[in-house]
Amino acid sequence: MRNKIDSVLGKTLVLIMSVMVINVLWQVFTRYVTGNPSSFTDELARYLMIWIGVLGAAYVSGRNLHVAIDILPLRQSKKTQKKLKIIVTILIILFVFFAFVIGGSRLVYISYVLGQQSPALQLPLALVYLIIPISGLLIMYYKISDLKNSNS
Numbered sequence: 001m002r003n004k005i006d007s008v009l010g011k012t013l014v015l016i017m018s019v020m021v022i023n024v025l026w027q028v029f030t031r032y033v034t035g036n037p038s039s040f041t042d043e044l045a046r047y048l049m050i051w052i053g054v055l056g057a058a059y060v061s062g063r064n065l066h067v068a069i070d071i072l073p074l075r076q077s078k079k080t081q082k083k084l085k086i087i088v089t090i091l092i093i094l095f096v097f098f099a100f101v102i103g104g105s106r107l108v109y110i111s112y113v114l115g116q117q118s119p120a121l122q123l124p125l126a127l128v129y130l131i132i133p134i135s136g137l138l139i140m141y142y143k144i145s146d147l148k149n150s151n152s
Contacts, residue, residue, distance in 0.1 A: 058135040062142035100136025
């Protein structure tokens with residue numbers, strides 16, 4: 001299951017990045033060649049960058065490629081290293097649950113209820129913000145999976 005999620009997430013990130021590159025190239029073309037810059041490309045690039053950053057964080061978390069300060073754990077015994085890893089993983093799960101899942105869901109709900117829309121694209125901002133709780137759930141899945149694998 002984890003490999004399937006990794007694959008879908010990786011392909012989604014490649015797709016979003018591809019759309020962003022095409023979008024920015026279109027912006028450059030319309031600005032410098034036609035002299036009439038496209039009105040939506042700046043906003044779309046901004047939202048795609050948000051999605052790449054937040055979804056990318058989930059992808060990196062699942063692959064355990066995130067930045068880590070490992071000076072303290074490396075000086076400890078293997079048993080202590082394992083305990084520290086479990087504690088850090090639990091703290092990550094708690095942070096992601098409260099900040100991404102709960103906080104992100106509230107942001108999506110408030111944006112939806114208020115009917116906020118983006119200026120140029122007229123997209124519901126709730127749709128833009130929806131990536132936050134989705135990424136939070138993905139990170140929690142990965143970290144819970146890491147905890148299960150470390151205990152077996």
